[in-house]
Every structure is written in structure tokens, then in C-alpha cells.
Amino acid sequence: MNAHSPIPSPGRRELRVVMASPRGFCAGVDRAIQIVERTIEKFGAPVYVRHEIVHNRHVVDRLKAMGAVFIEELHEAPADRPVVFSAHGVPKSVPAEARSREMVYLDATCPLVSKVHVEAQKHYDAGREIVLIGHAGHPEVVGTMGQLPEGVVTLIEDIDDARAWVPRDPANVAFLTQTTLSVDDTAAMVDLLKQRFPGIAAPHKEDICYATTNRQEAVKSLAEASELVLVVGSRNSSNSVRLMEVAKRAGAAEAQLIEDARGIDWSWFEGVTTVGLTAGASAPEDLVQGVIDAIATRYDVTVDELVEARETVTFKLPRLLTT
Structure with missing residues (x-):
């Protein structure tokens, strides 16, 4: 004993x-929570947070008690108060809106999610057709797809989607993944994509964190x-x-x-x-x-x-x- x-x-x-x-x-969650806490310390309450900073009710309730106000869209926050973007990442349109309203904003996006955003932009700039393996509606997926013009990224949720996807140019494609997926499930989808498209561009380092x-x-x-x-x-x-x-x-x-x-x-x-x-x-x-x-x-x-x-x-x- x-x-x-x-x-x-x-x-x-x-x-x-x-x-x-x-x-x-994890380090990304710890950083995101610290960002909300430090923002409240520096600017006082209320501090607005776009979407749940992390997906945990206990964390959210504790931060609410400190003075955080959770919102779903930026227009719900007044322009004269700081706003924090959640660890899951946001579409490019969100910081653009914050800048246009001259808001103080802090981006708590996990750096490993930001890495996926950078990869998406590089593939797009290189003219590749992009698929994202992930779950429809998840904030991270919304944020990643929102880095590029609408319709540019195709979402694949399961092996059937991976089998059915038909790109315009099979020789010029790339894939990305949501960072919180099942490693085994994702590996099966990636293997299938690589079989179908031997030249598919893969992440430099695994996207799953x-x-x-x-x-x-x-x-x-x-x-x-x-x-x-x-x-x-x-x-x-x-x-x-x-x-x-x-x-x-x-x-x-x-x-x-x-x-x-x-x-x-x-x-x-x-x-x-x-x-x-x-x-x-x-x-x-x-x-x-x-x-x-x-x-x-x-x-x-x-x-x-x-x-x-x-x-x-x-x-x-x-x-x-x-x-």
C-alpha cells in the first residue's frame, strides 16, 4: 500500500x-486559462471571451466568477472591453472584426492549432486542394476552415468520406487534421488518402497534438x-x-x-x-x-x-x- x-x-x-x-x-489549455486570468488582473472585469475558453464547465464557471463573460460572437462584446479568443482558434474574420472595432484582443489559440492554420495557408498559397480530417461544427474545425476563403477546404469526418472525396486535380492535394482526434481513426483515414493520392502533401509534423x-x-x-x-x-x-x-x-x-x-x-x-x-x-x-x-x-x-x-x-x- x-x-x-x-x-x-x-x-x-x-x-x-x-x-x-x-x-x-495540457500546455495549450494551461496557457489559455492563464491568458483569461491575467487579462482580468490587468484590465479588470468584465473581460469577454469568445466561445468557452476550453471545453470544461468547471473551468468556465470559475472564470465567470472572476469576471469573465462568455459570448459566442464578437458583436456581443462592447468595443471598450478586452476580448479573448478561445484555445480552439477562430476564423480570420474574427480578429479582423476586432481590429476594425479597435478592440483590445488576446488570442489564446493553442500554438499547435495555430501551426495547422499556418499549414493551411501554405497549401492554399501553393495552389493545393485541401482536405481537413475533423468533426463538423467543432470550434477548432470552424477556425481552421475559416483561415481560407469559404469552400476551399473540404471536411472529411470518417473513412467513407476519405474514400468518396474526388479532388479536381488528384496530383495537387494536401491534408490537415484536427488536433484532438483519435490517433488510430485518423491513421486509417490518412493511410487511405495516401493510397488514393500517393503524392498528397502531409503535415511536416503530425497535426494531432x-x-x-x-x-x-x-x-x-x-x-x-x-x-x-x-x-x-x-x-x-x-x-x-x-x-x-x-x-x-x-x-x-x-x-x-x-x-x-x-x-x-x-x-x-x-x-x-x-x-x-x-x-x-x-x-x-x-x-x-x-x-x-x-x-x-x-x-x-x-x-x-x-x-x-x-x-x-x-x-x-x-x-x-x-x-
Whole structure:
């Protein structure tokens, strides 16, 4: 029994909890939240945020309490207050509108999403026809497609789309991907595109971000080590939903996505001896600890950590907040 374990209580069943590492906040999410917090510190409340800064209700509610006002479109914000763009990225039309209204704006787009935006522009400038692998309506997809004129980028959501796509010039095409997709699903689509179009231009470095990849690899190991996998994250969080799906495919008898400890259905634990626990890239660590605390009220818990990778990535804050 390790340092995380409570003293056993007579009559309570023992349960092992294995925590994935890495889990929870990635560097892009951490930077985006800091940008909102620092903007409120510097300019006072209210500070407007276009779209949820990250897809987690607990994070959003905490920032609301500090003075953040979340909006869907820029016209909902007054021109004399600062506005922050979410970590998912925005179409080019959004900062253009902010400049035309002479607004103070801070772009919290994850630098790894910005990298995809730069790639899209380069392919367009080179005259290539572009496909984007991603989920329709997701803010990141809307932002990436919005870097270029309407109709220039074709969205591919699944293997059938990849099979059906017919470009104007098969010899002059390129692909990009949303950063929070299933690594395995995306690989199948990319393989098919490369078979169909051997000369297709690929990203210089994988578009799916390091944090998504690391968390999915860790949850595969969790699935092998546990009968039940719990993923802490919001249902509108793409990377959190993918973690649940990956766990199921990797062999977990049960995998569930929960917002926090209140989402636990204790019937899931019947006959379970080992629970795997992880969190999406936008889920705070205190929610993970809350799940452990809730489990510990019912079971004699031993907590172990399964380390898949060590993350040391950090991203700089905008100059406006550091000068």
C-alpha cells in the first residue's frame, strides 16, 4: 500500500485505482486559462471571451466568477472591453472584426492549432486542394476552415468520406487534421488518402497534438490494467470523448465519461477490482482528486500511477500580458 492509500477499514472491499500519467491539463489549455486570468488582473472585469475558453464547465464557471463573460460572437462584446479568443482558434474574420472595432484582443489559440492554420495557408498559397480530417461544427474545425476563403477546404469526418472525396486535380492535394482526434481513426483515414493520392502533401509534423497522443497511449495501458476506466471531462470536449472511445477499443470492460465525482454510477463498480482513472486535456486535477476522494468513502483504496510519458512543454503568454 502506498502513500496515497487510506488506512483499511474492517468490512470494506479493497479497490485499486490506477491513475494515468499524463492526464488533465495540457500546455495549450494551461496557457489559455492563464491568458483569461491575467487579462482580468490587468484590465479588470468584465473581460469577454469568445466561445468557452476550453471545453470544461468547471473551468468556465470559475472564470465567470472572476469576471469573465462568455459570448459566442464578437458583436456581443462592447468595443471598450478586452476580448479573448478561445484555445480552439477562430476564423480570420474574427480578429479582423476586432481590429476594425479597435478592440483590445488576446488570442489564446493553442500554438499547435495555430501551426495547422499556418499549414493551411501554405497549401492554399501553393495552389493545393485541401482536405481537413475533423468533426463538423467543432470550434477548432470552424477556425481552421475559416483561415481560407469559404469552400476551399473540404471536411472529411470518417473513412467513407476519405474514400468518396474526388479532388479536381488528384496530383495537387494536401491534408490537415484536427488536433484532438483519435490517433488510430485518423491513421486509417490518412493511410487511405495516401493510397488514393500517393503524392498528397502531409503535415511536416503530425497535426494531432502531443498531449492528445500521450493521453490516448496512456489510456490504452489503463484499459489493459483495469476492468473499469473513468475519464474525467466534459461531453463537449473532443479529446475527452476520444479517451473514452479509445479505452473501450483497447479492451476495457467498461469505460465512462464523467464531469466530476457526481457523475459516478456506483453500479459500475460491481465485481471490479481495478479502476483506471484519467482526465481530458481541459479537465482540472482537482476534479480527478474529487473522484478518488468519492471512491475512498466506499472502498479501501490503493492508488498507483501508470506513467506513459513525461510532459515538459510550455507556451509563452502574449506580450501584452508580460510587459
